Amino acid sequence: MQIFNTSKQLLLPLKKVWEHVVIWLVSSSELQVWQESDRHGRIFSWRAYDPLTGRSACFGSEEEMRIWIEECYYR
Numbered sequence: 001m002q003i004f005n006t007s008k009q010l011l012l013p014l015k016k017v018w019e020h021v022v023i024w025l026v027s028s029s030e031l032q033v034w035q036e037s038d039r040h041g042r043i044f045s046w047r048a049y050d051p052l053t054g055r056s057a058c059f060g061s062e063e064e065m066r067i068w069i070e071e072c073y074y075r
Contacts, residue, residue, distance in 0.1 A: 031073070033065065 029052055036045045046065040049056045055072075059065045 031069070033069075 032049045034047055035043045036047060037043045046059045046062055048065060057068055059068065
């Protein structure tokens, strides 16, 4: 029984590392969207970056961002 517990203790951290690697690989090719805000928390721009095409964009509102995404990716 002790061998099983030791193996389980070693496999759990390895599983966590593997999960992080998979998440990183998948997310590194996805469209990245984020907001920029001032020190008071007011949003002043929306930005996007597509690592597959190298395209990036900046918008003044969430609605403009959504329209751009729909036009580029859901034609």
